[in-house]
Amino acid sequence: MPNEKEITIYDIAKHLNISATTVSRGLKDHPSINKNTRKKIFDAARHLGYRSNTFASSLRSKRTHTIGIIVPRLNSYFMSSVLAGMEDAANRENYNIIISQSLESAEKEMANAHTMYNKRVDGLLASLAYDTENIDHFEPFFKKEIPVIFFDRIYDHKESMSVVIDNNKAAYDVTKHLIDNGCRRIMHLGGNMLRNVYADRFKGYKKALLDHKMKFDEKLLFISKLNEEAGTEAANLILKMGNKKPDGVFSANDTAAVYCMLKLKEAGVRIPEDIAFAGFNNDPISKIIEPNLTTVNYSGYDMGEAAVTSLINHLNGISNVKSTNTIILRSDLIIRDSSLKNKSL
Amino acid sequence: MPNEKEITIYDIAKHLNISATTVSRGLKDHPSINKNTRKKIFDAARHLGYRSNTFASSLRSKRTHTIGIIVPRLNSYFMSSVLAGMEDAANRENYNIIISQSLESAEKEMANAHTMYNKRVDGLLASLAYDTENIDHFEPFFKKEIPVIFFDRIYDHKESMSVVIDNNKAAYDVTKHLIDNGCRRIMHLGGNMLRNVYADRFKGYKKALLDHKMKFDEKLLFISKLNEEAGTEAANLILKMGNKKPDGVFSANDTAAVYCMLKLKEAGVRIPEDIAFAGFNNDPISKIIEPNLTTVNYSGYDMGEAAVTSLINHLNGISNVKSTNTIILRSDLIIRDSSLKNKSL
DNA sequence: TTGTAAGCGTTATCAG
DNA sequence: CTGATAACGCTTACAA
Numbered sequence: 001m002p003n004e005k006e007i008t009i010y011d012i013a014k015h016l017n018i019s020a021t022t023v024s025r026g027l028k029d030h031p032s033i034n035k036n037t038r039k040k041i042f043d044a045a046r047h048l049g050y051r052s053n054t055f056a057s058s059l060r061s062k063r064t065h066t067i068g069i070i071v072p073r074l075n076s077y078f079m080s081s082v083l084a085g086m087e088d089a090a091n092r093e094n095y096n097i098i099i100s101q102s103l104e105s106a107e108k109e110m111a112n113a114h115t116m117y118n119k120r121v122d123g124l125l126a127s128l129a130y131d132t133e134n135i136d137h138f139e140p141f142f143k144k145e146i147p148v149i150f151f152d153r154i155y156d157h158k159e160s161m162s163v164v165i166d167n168n169k170a171a172y173d174v175t176k177h178l179i180d181n182g183c184r185r186i187m188h189l190g191g192n193m194l195r196n197v198y199a200d201r202f203k204g205y206k207k208a209l210l211d212h213k214m215k216f217d218e219k220l221l222f223i224s225k226l227n228e229e230a231g232t233e234a235a236n237l238i239l240k241m242g243n244k245k246p247d248g249v250f251s252a253n254d255t256a257a258v259y260c261m262l263k264l265k266e267a268g269v270r271i272p273e274d275i276a277f278a279g280f281n282n283d284p285i286s287k288i289i290e291p292n293l294t295t296v297n298y299s300g301y302d303m304g305e306a307a308v309t310s311l312i313n314h315l316n317g318i319s320n321v322k323s324t325n326t327i328i329l330r331s332d333l334i335i336r337d338s339s340l341k342n343k344s345l
Numbered sequence: 346m347p348n349e350k351e352i353t354i355y356d357i358a359k360h361l362n363i364s365a366t367t368v369s370r371g372l373k374d375h376p377s378i379n380k381n382t383r384k385k386i387f388d389a390a391r392h393l394g395y396r397s398n399t400f401a402s403s404l405r406s407k408r409t410h411t412i413g414i415i416v417p418r419l420n421s422y423f424m425s426s427v428l429a430g431m432e433d434a435a436n437r438e439n440y441n442i443i444i445s446q447s448l449e450s451a452e453k454e455m456a457n458a459h460t461m462y463n464k465r466v467d468g469l470l471a472s473l474a475y476d477t478e479n480i481d482h483f484e485p486f487f488k489k490e491i492p493v494i495f496f497d498r499i500y501d502h503k504e505s506m507s508v509v510i511d512n513n514k515a516a517y518d519v520t521k522h523l524i525d526n527g528c529r530r531i532m533h534l535g536g537n538m539l540r541n542v543y544a545d546r547f548k549g550y551k552k553a554l555l556d557h558k559m560k561f562d563e564k565l566l567f568i569s570k571l572n573e574e575a576g577t578e579a580a581n582l583i584l585k586m587g588n589k590k591p592d593g594v595f596s597a598n599d600t601a602a603v604y605c606m607l608k609l610k611e612a613g614v615r616i617p618e619d620i621a622f623a624g625f626n627n628d629p630i631s632k633i634i635e636p637n638l639t640t641v642n643y644s645g646y647d648m649g650e651a652a653v654t655s656l657i658n659h660l661n662g663i664s665n666v667k668s669t670n671t672i673i674l675r676s677d678l679i680i681r682d683s684s685l686k687n688k689s690l
Numbered sequence: 691t692t693g694t695a696a697g698c699g700t701t702a703t704c705a706g
Numbered sequence: 707c708t709g710a711t712a713a714c715g716c717t718t719a720c721a722a
Contacts, residue, residue, distance in 0.1 A: 008715055019693045024717065032691060051463045055403040056715035059698050064400070074432060075425035075645075084419040087446060096464065098441055101432060118396045119441065258633060288603060288633045300420075353699055364709045369701060377707055401699035404714045 007050040015044050027052065058120075066096040067311060068116035070126040072104045072153070077283050078300045079127075082151070085304025086125065093312050095122075104130040104225075110137040117141065123311045128153040130192050130225065147314045151307045153195050161314070163307045165331040167197050170296045171204025173333050174250055174278045177294070179212050181341045183248030183276050187220040189234050189256045201252045201280065220246055224256065231259025238275070239267055247275055248339075254279035254286045254295055261289055261338070277338040291337030298331035352395040360389050372397065403465075411441040412656060413461035415471040417449045417498070422628050423645045424472075427496070430649025431470065438657050440467075449475040449570075455482040462486065468656045473498040475537050475570065492659045496652045498540050506659070508652045510676040512542050515641045516549025518678050519595055519623045522639070524557050526686045528593030528621050532565040534579050534601045546597045546625065565591055569601065576604025583620070584612050592620055593684075599624035599631045599640055606634055606683070622683040636682035643676035 009023040016023075018037065025033050026041035044050075058064045067090055071079050083099065090097045098119060102109035109129045116124055117140050124141055126148065135155050141148050142159045154162040178186050188205050191198035206216050222237060224230030234256065238245055251257035257279035261271055271277055271291055279286055282297035306327055354368040361368075363382065370378050371386035389395075403409045412435055416424050428444065435442045443464060447454035454474045461469055462485050469486055471493065480500050486493050487504045499507040523531050533550050536543035551561050567582060569575030579601065583590055596602035602624035606616055616622055616636055624631055627642035651672055 006715090010715080020716080021694080021718085022692055024715095025692090034691060037691085051465075053404070053715050054464065055400040055409070056698090057717075058400040059398070059404055059700085060715080060717045062698080074429040075422065077420065077422070080420035080425040080428075083425075083444075084446060087419060087444060091445065091460075096443055099428075099432060099444065100436065101429060115436075119399065120396075262633070285630055285633045288607070288630045290635060351699090355699080365699090366701080366710080367708055369699095370708085379707060382707085398699050401714090402701075404716085405699080405701040407714080 006053070007045075007048045008053070009050075011048060012041060012044045012050060015048065016040055064096075064120050064122050065094065066098055066119065066121050067308065068119065068121035068124045069097055069099045070102055070109060070112045070116065070124070071099065072102055072127060072129050074099065074101050078281055081300030082127075082304040082307075085299075085301035085306075086308045087304075088301075089305040089308035089312075093308075095308070095312060097308075102129040102132075106132040113137040113141075117146075121146070122315055123147045123149070125149050125151060125307050125311060127151050128155060128195065131194065133194060147311060149307050149311050149314075151303055153197055155196075161310060161325055161327070163303055163310070163327045163329065164196070165298045165303075165329050167200035168204040168207070170280070170298075170331045170333070171201035171250070171252075172208045173204075174280070174294070174296060175205045175208035176212070177333060177335065178248040178250060178276055178278055178339060179208065179214070181248075181272070181276055181339055183246075183341070184214065185217070185220065185244075185246045186214075186248040186250055187222065187234075187238070187246035189226065189230070189249065189251035189253075189260065190221060190223045191226050191252050192223070198252050205250055219244075226251070226253045226256040228255060228259045231256040231261075232263045235260045235263030235267070238264065239269075245275065249275055249277050251277070251279045254281045254283040254293060257293055257295075258283075258285050258289045261293070272338055272341045276341050282334055286336070289338070294336045294339035295334050296331050297334050298329060303329055351398070352390075352393045353398070354395075356393060357386060357389045357395060360393065361385055409441075409465050409467050410439065411443055411464065411466050412653065413464065413466035413469045414442055414444045415447055415454060415457045415461065415469070416444070417447055417472060417474050419444065419446050423626055426645030427472075427649040427652075430644075430646035430651075431653045432649075433646075434650040434653035434657075438653075440653070440657060442653075447474040447477075451477040458482040458486075462491075466491070467660055468492040468494070470494050470496060470652050470656060472496050473500060473540060476539065478539060492656060494652050494656050494659075496648055498542055500541075506655060507671045508648055508655070508674065509541070509671065510643045510648075510674050512545035513549040513552070515625070515643075515676045515678070516546035516595070516597075517553045518549075519625070519639070519641060520550045520553035521557070522678060522680065523593040523595060523621055523623055523684055524553065524559070526593075526617070526621055526684055528591075528686070529559065530562070530565065530589075530591045531559075531593040531595055532567065532579075532583070532591035534571065534575070534594065534596035534598075534605065535566060535568045536571050536597050537568070543597050550595055564589075571596070571598045571601040573600060573604045576601040576606075577608045580605045580608030580612070583609065584614075590620065594620055594622050596622070596624045599626045599628040599638060602638055602640075603628075603630050603634045606638070617683055617686045621686050627679060631681070634683070639681045639684035640679050641676050642679050643674060648674055 009020045012023045013020040023041050026038045100112040106129050138148050148160040151163040154164055190202050193199045209216050222234050257277055279293050279295040282295045286293035286295045354365045357368045358365040368386050371383045445457040451474050483493050493505040496508040499509055535547050538544045554561050567579050602622055606622055624638050624640040627640045631638035631640045
């Protein structure tokens with residue numbers, strides 16, 4: 001019998017000889033309801049096999065209990081950790097999540113935002129695509145006062161919150177670490193400077209150089225998408241530099257660093273003796289490459305949790321937007337062999 | 346003005362002097378609607394800024410246009426690729442997806458199934474947790490004739506479809522490849538035999554041994570969770586084997602293989618000369634480890650797409666369950682240096 | 691503390 | 707091909 005009829009609050013009401021209103025209230029812990037009747041309602045609900053109809057509820061209450069999430073890609077270690085954290089937190093609070101990926105394209109990101117809007121999410125979490133230039137596509141949300149929280153790849157905007165790490169400081173520390181290990185010509189593999197993560201990492205790198213009386217050399221900046229190919233390309237570039245090779249490389253992510261290392265090693269470059277390396281993200285591959293890659297660790301899981309939690313708090317009117325505008329999470333420098341030129345130190 | 350009122354089909358109807366029914370039909374390409382009025386409806390909808398209310402629709406039509414997905418973990422390369430494929434396919438067909446993770450625990454999987462049921466998904470896609478013993482928790486779905494499709498880690502059940510690769514054959518080919526490369530004592534790192542993927546890979550391994558007149562040695566079977574620690578543990582075990590060491594290892598996933606290799610290399614074992622290696626999954630780490638790991642590649646993305654597509658076809662009554670019961674996707678052996686004992690061949 | 695009654699925006703049904 | 711009307715199951719003023 002595939003179509004036993006669904007139990008509604010009316011069935012429970014009839015069963016208990018009370019009104020549907022009371023059942024509705026009892027089911028959601030309304031303050032003004034007798035403890036006793038509440039218990040009776042819950043028991044009857046379980047007994048009759050009641051399951052609430054979220055559609056009727058959403059239709060009436062205009063809240064969907066759904067959070068939209070837009071990420072550049074689903075299948076990176078970092079992002080999938082973020083999503084794991086979000087799923088966990090949302091689930092705990094009885095929220096659904098809808099995930100969509102922009103595939104690093106601003107255009108697709110706009111389409112996704114539009115879809116999320118039409119799906120009437122209660123709030124939106126977004127990490128921007130590689131080439132997104134502005135956030136006009138989120139305007140409809142701001143207009144309707146639907147909260148938007150950016151995470152990791154954020155956009156400074158007075159009406160939205162952000163969850164990030166201090167990329168500037170982390171990059172400063174990485175660069176300083178390379179300098180402390182004897183590097184004097186440090187190359188930087190960077191990403192699109194439109195994105196705060198890459199711009200800030202670049203700034204931190206530059207600041208560290210200046211603070212140590214080294215000047216920034218444009219020839220030692222290689223901007224790319226930081227993927228496999230970019231890493232290999234960077235290596236080829238380095239190999240062509242002759243005696244002007246860098247003696248250290250700070251990459252804005254681990255992928256580019258690792259593929260760069262592989263190519264250089266193949267060409268006989270010794271790491272870290274000839275060129276020291278440091279990356280960013282603590283991707284699993286950083287622990288596989290030999291020598292293991294020095295990198296910056298920050299928890300995607302925690303970032304996901306933090307984003308969801310503050311969104312839900314916001315929806316519940318707990319935190320107020322104006323006071324909490326940015327949440328900055330911890331990050332740690334993880335020192336591994338790829339950067340230890342003088343192990344004696 | 347955060348609360349401009351929403352446009353409904355009634356507004357469109359009034360605007361065009363037709364009935365809401367006609368608008369409703371026009372909006373969803375109902376066959377019996379005049380092409381002209383249809384166009385007028387669409388134009389008016391766009392013009393007025395109409396967005397459909399899925400809750401009202403779900404409430405009335407009893408279809409949620411939502412697909413539930415239960416995976417062991419979100420943050421593995423393979424799974425996040427699967428999800429990327431699912432998201433894409435679902436999006437194309439205008440379906441939402443709700444994702445939850447069992448974290449490899451049967452208990453959490455049951456809770457997730459229950460949640461999905463309460464959220465009234467139109468269909469369910471599931472890949473089983475490490476220790477799930479039966480699928481009683483999916484009974485409510487079968488009872489209500491809500492389609493359930495298992496993927497990768499499947500469960501044979503007459504009422505549900507499966508999307509998999511031929512793990513048996515793939516494992517056979519890997520093992521044969523190791524044998525062809527001169528291995529005579531091949532160790533197998535396996536997972537929980539409750540899961541088809543691990544059971545089938547084991548079977549394929551065993552069959553290949555027998556076909557080549559090598560007998561299966563229980564001492565060369567190491568069953569674990571196939572994670573980092575398990576890989577290291579397997580290496581320690583091997584190192585203690587003295588002159589009874591294997592000369593080849595076939596691991597049921599890349600993670601265990603890679604961490605096993607790292608530990609062995611550290612102890613001075615040469616790969617592939619002393620011990621050849623092959624894994625499974627073509628995880629990014631398999632291309633980073635040195636020597637690169639021979640492995641079996643199969644596309645998570647394709648698997649995700651296939652699962653969603655057939656679920657939606659099923660929901661639309663296109664494919665019939667009884668005829669299509671299992672979809673088997675392609676997999677390829679990717680030969681890399683870790684298994685080439687005699688490169689001269 | 692509980693109940694009554696009126697919708698929320700759509701689609702199914704039946705009727706033309 | 708188009709319309710009128712009645713639900714779908716819940717929430718929320720308002721009333722008691």
